[in-house]
Amino acid sequence: MTLCYLLNKFSKKFNHKLTAFIIDHKFRPESTEESYKVANILSKLGNNLSDSLTFPLISQQETFARIERYKLLARGCHERKISSLFLGHHLSDQLETVIMRLARGSGINGLTSMEYISQFPIIRNIESLGINIIRPFLRLTKVKVFFYMINFILIYHYYYCLE
Secondary structure: OHHHHHHHHHHHHOOOOOEEOOOOOOOOOOHHHHHHHHHHHHHHOOOEEOOOOOOOOOOOOHHHHHHHHHHHHHHHHHHOOOOEEEOOOOHHHHHHHHHHHHHOOOOHHHOOOOOOEEEOOOOOOHHHOOOEEEOOOOOOOHHHHHHHHHHHHHHHHHHHHOO
């Protein structure tokens, strides 16, 4: 939500179109309800929402879920001619990536971390060609991102809920 809020401000200031993708993995019972709440908030901010991305209902392990999520995002970007996909990865995600690679026995060359700007990291298919992934929060801690989120919530409630 923090990334969406900041990108929303940027897109309005510079007259860019912003499309938000919400993917419900259904890992938790409350995830579908949360997805609807996020969609409601984003629509009130004036964002275009994708309603065509659905997650397959088969056994959902983390690796499979990550690969499928990137496939869905690549298809959504390709269909809408979106060339830059912003993701909310933060410093903790960055550290987790390096630790996971270390635990899998990656050599020194395999211990790379996520980059700020890159091509799709997992899948290489025709739909993902020419799409950049941008991760603006990689140097921010989860606490700092949370701080920005609290500010967003206060601003959101002030403008939209106190009317």
